Amino acid sequence: MNAQTTSNAAVYSEKDADGVVTIWLDDPEASANTMNQRYIDAMGDVVDQLEKDIEARAVKGVVVASKKKTFFAGGDLVGIQKIRADQAHEAFDMVEKVKSQLRRLETCGVPVASAINGAALGGGLEITLATHYRVAVDDRSVKLGLPEVTLGLLPGGGGVTRTVRMFGLQSALMDWLLQGQQRDPKRALEKGLIHAVVATKDELLPAARAWVLENADDPEAAKQPWDREKFRLPGGAPSSPKLAAVLPSFPANLRKQLKGADYPAPRAIMSAAVEGAGVDLDTASRIESRYFATLVAGKNSKDMIQAFFFDMQALGAGSLRPKGVERSKAKKVGVLGAGMMGAGIAYACASRGVDVVLKDVSAENAQKGKDYSKKILDNKVSRSQMTQEAADEVLARITPTTDAADLKGCDVIVEAVFEDPELKAKVFAEAEQQVDEKTLLCSNTSTLPITGLAKGVTRPKDFIGLHFFSPVDKMKLVEIIVGEETSDETLARAIDLVQQIGKLPIVVNDSRGFFTSRVFGTYVLEGPAMLEEGIDPMSIDRAGTSAGFPTGPLALLDEVTLSLPRHIAEETKKAAAAEGAEVPEPAGLDVLATMLDEHDRPGRAAGKGFYDYADGKRGKLWPQLRETYTKSDVTTPYSDLQDRYRFAMAIDAARCFEEGVITSTAAANIGSIFGIGFPANTGGVARFIETYEGGMKGFVARANELADAYGERFRPSQWLTERANAGKGLVE
Numbered sequence: 001m002n003a004q005t006t007s008n009a010a011v012y013s014e015k016d017a018d019g020v021v022t023i024w025l026d027d028p029e030a031s032a033n034t035m036n037q038r039y040i041d042a043m044g045d046v047v048d049q050l051e052k053d054i055e056a057r058a059v060k061g062v063v064v065a066s067k068k069k070t071f072f073a074g075g076d077l078v079g080i081q082k083i084r085a086d087q088a089h090e091a092f093d094m095v096e097k098v099k100s101q102l103r104r105l106e107t108c109g110v111p112v113a114s115a116i117n118g119a120a121l122g123g124g125l126e127i128t129l130a131t132h133y134r135v136a137v138d139d140r141s142v143k144l145g146l147p148e149v150t151l152g153l154l155p156g157g158g159g160v161t162r163t164v165r166m167f168g169l170q171s172a173l174m175d176w177l178l179q180g181q182q183r184d185p186k187r188a189l190e191k192g193l194i195h196a197v198v199a200t201k202d203e204l205l206p207a208a209r210a211w212v213l214e215n216a217d218d219p220e221a222a223k224q225p226w227d228r229e230k231f232r233l234p235g236g237a238p239s240s241p242k243l244a245a246v247l248p249s250f251p252a253n254l255r256k257q258l259k260g261a262d263y264p265a266p267r268a269i270m271s272a273a274v275e276g277a278g279v280d281l282d283t284a285s286r287i288e289s290r291y292f293a294t295l296v297a298g299k300n301s302k303d304m305i306q307a308f309f310f311d312m313q314a315l316g317a318g319s320l321r322p323k324g325v326e327r328s329k330a331k332k333v334g335v336l337g338a339g340m341m342g343a344g345i346a347y348a349c350a351s352r353g354v355d356v357v358l359k360d361v362s363a364e365n366a367q368k369g370k371d372y373s374k375k376i377l378d379n380k381v382s383r384s385q386m387t388q389e390a391a392d393e394v395l396a397r398i399t400p401t402t403d404a405a406d407l408k409g410c411d412v413i414v415e416a417v418f419e420d421p422e423l424k425a426k427v428f429a430e431a432e433q434q435v436d437e438k439t440l441l442c443s444n445t446s447t448l449p450i451t452g453l454a455k456g457v458t459r460p461k462d463f464i465g466l467h468f469f470s471p472v473d474k475m476k477l478v479e480i481i482v483g484e485e486t487s488d489e490t491l492a493r494a495i496d497l498v499q500q501i502g503k504l505p506i507v508v509n510d511s512r513g514f515f516t517s518r519v520f521g522t523y524v525l526e527g528p529a530m531l532e533e534g535i536d537p538m539s540i541d542r543a544g545t546s547a548g549f550p551t552g553p554l555a556l557l558d559e560v561t562l563s564l565p566r567h568i569a570e571e572t573k574k575a576a577a578a579e580g581a582e583v584p585e586p587a588g589l590d591v592l593a594t595m596l597d598e599h600d601r602p603g604r605a606a607g608k609g610f611y612d613y614a615d616g617k618r619g620k621l622w623p624q625l626r627e628t629y630t631k632s633d634v635t636t637p638y639s640d641l642q643d644r645y646r647f648a649m650a651i652d653a654a655r656c657f658e659e660g661v662i663t664s665t666a667a668a669n670i671g672s673i674f675g676i677g678f679p680a681n682t683g684g685v686a687r688f689i690e691t692y693e694g695g696m697k698g699f700v701a702r703a704n705e706l707a708d709a710y711g712e713r714f715r716p717s718q719w720l721t722e723r724a725n726a727g728k729g730l731v732e
């Protein structure tokens with residue numbers, strides 16, 4: 001090999017005896033390659049050198065390859081977070097530079113192949129899109145896609161411009177850009193994103209080299225489709241009658257998909273794609289850079305990057321795991337109660353290779369719990385997401401039983417029987433007789449304080465709350481609740497288990513409703529509170545979804561049943577009374593009482609709630625609702641309705657920080673988005689509080705405004721006010 005450029009640069013090239021240049025991506029100062037300044041500088045040198053060599057006719061072709069485990073991680077998110085609102089120009093210049101290098105590579109005159117050995121997402125995929133041939137290893141770790149939209153960004157390294165030219169406007173938007181889909185190599189091949197897959201890493205470079213050498217003398221192979229003479233945009237240009245006819249529906253559909261919530265990135269992606277489709281590649285590319293720069297300098301991308309990249313990374317890396325405890329791995333888990341949650345937990349464990357004993361009171365119930373897994377697995381097999389053999393293996397790991405003796409040998413017990421402290425104590429007593437002293441004892445209670453439940457077991461230090469969300473197979477979050485006596489080792493082992501089964505743990509301290517269930521209640525109750533004020537029910541739910549919540553509060557109450565918040569409020573009141581305390585009556589309960597007691601409309605399961613239902617499907621709002629409650633002279637600003645939802649949750653979340661129920665902003669952000677539907681476009685509830693316009697002080701001011709207008713529940717506490725005034729955040 002013949003070194004071409006400095007081999008300790010983030011990008012360097014080597015030329016072999018056949019005249020094939022390999023461009024290596026290998027940032028010397030990081031474990032993954034990103035589009036940082038080191039990349040930009042080094043790539044510039046590599047392309048300069050390459051052009052010189054090609055001019056001297058010393059190059060047959062080029063292979064772009066990576067020395068890292070992932071091919072290339074994408075944009076430099078640490079750098080992006082530092083770009084200020086007034087620096088859109090700098091961002092534009094930076095991305096234009098990245099793109100001009102890739103454009104020069106793409107038009108260098110010899111065939112260029114990329115050898116994709118690991119994940120190529122975002123910027124990583126964009127590098128390969130500027131090459132003429134893409135071959136990837138067919139490995140589970142390899143994912144291909146443009147997920148920028150999930151971070152509030154757009155693929156500004158040519159991703160929008162090139163996918164539009166590869167797939168046509170509509171397919172590029174639907175299949176790659178607007179949802180940031182990630183695909184494995186086989187699916188990417190089927191979709192036409194890449195040209196070939198190889199079975200092993202050893203075959204990768206030879207395959208890329210072979211293509212380059214085979215095509216070395218073919219000038220057409222060294223051209224992208226869009227640089228060929230007769231190129232036509234697949235599916236037609238925006239001005240073609242066929243596309244022009246459907247184009248106006250694009251923004252309307254997007255709005256519908258986002259339920260009116262404010263997400264700047266998909267809007268910008270759509271604009272860049274449509275505007276770029278009608279012009280030449282260089283102009284399209286510049287349009288793309290402009291939209292990119294605006295997003296990068298804006299607040300939304302910062303919020304989403306913080307939550308979906310940095311907070312997720314912190315939680316994944318075990319930032320909340322006590323130090324000094326050895327990692328543990330569960331082999332056999334006993335699940336008590338094979339109802340909706342127990343069945344889901346059993347599936348989650350079995351699908352990650354853990355044996356499960358699934359116990360219920362009758363053989364029929366236990367079997368029904370196991371059948372739940374069968375249904376999910378059958379579905380996966382029928383969609384070719386899994387082989388029958390693999391599915392059978394997962395199913396065989398679940399042993400349904402009524403016999404507590406089968407729990408012998410379990411290293412973890414997860415209890416998911418009815419929400420009744422006495423019953424929970426009873427099933428734990430039964431289980432404890434069968435297992436040894438090291439077995440972790442977990443309860444999936446959704447509201448009952450863990451310290452109280454711990455009184456029902458003989459080893460409270462080994463007892464912990466493991467709050468899964470429904471449906472367990474879809475919901476990634478698990479809220480781990482530490483009781484007063486829970487030991488550090490127990491917490492560490494609980495985190496290990498949650499991660500072992502592929503879920504996302506957040507850790508909170510004990511309190512009624514913990515963090516998620518408690519904060520969730522404040523959102524749903526705001527709906528009936530507004531109804532009582534005379535606000536139109538349609539506006540009530542629309543304001544929720546347009547604020548970024550997945551479902552409006554009235555529709556959501558129908559899902560969880562109207563009696564649930566009432567029951568929780570009663571239990572909370574009783575518990576407070578037992579301690580000689582008093583809790584204020586939550587707003588909105590009167591409406592729930594009337595709906596339940598006078599109109600017998602408990603929710604979706606009964607076919608009637610705030611909405612009417614036919615065959616389980618939500619229909620129209622119950623007509624009498626408007627007649628009963630709506631007042632035509634109420635003119636509450638829509639933005640107040642939206643803020644009331646966000647602030648109702650945020651004020652209670654702040655109280656959770658104040659009370660020490662939650663201590664990590666990352667946990668609060670991720671818990672609020674993944675567990676209880678807090679708008680993802682804010683970056684999570686802690687981020688919302690801390691980075692509100694004007695900072696936390698601005699948040700406190702707005703909360704006071706809402707409290708003056710709509711009730712004391714919005715009043716920020718003295719603790720929060722003092723911290724805001726002192727310029728402090730939610731945690732030290």
Ligand code: NAI
Pocket residue numbers: 336337338339340341342359360361362365415416417418419420423427444445446447467468469470
């Ligand atoms: P469920 O009613 O679907 O299932 C409870 C199961 O426990 C039933 O199959 C019942 O036969 C079984 N059971 C009762 N006594 C038993 C005993 N002595 N031994 C073994 N099994 C027994 O209830 P679900 O919804 O699964 O809830 C279970 C727990 O999970 C509750 O504590 C609930 O608060 C909590 N939870 C529920 C969530 C939800 O969305 N439904 C979310 C998170 C937690």
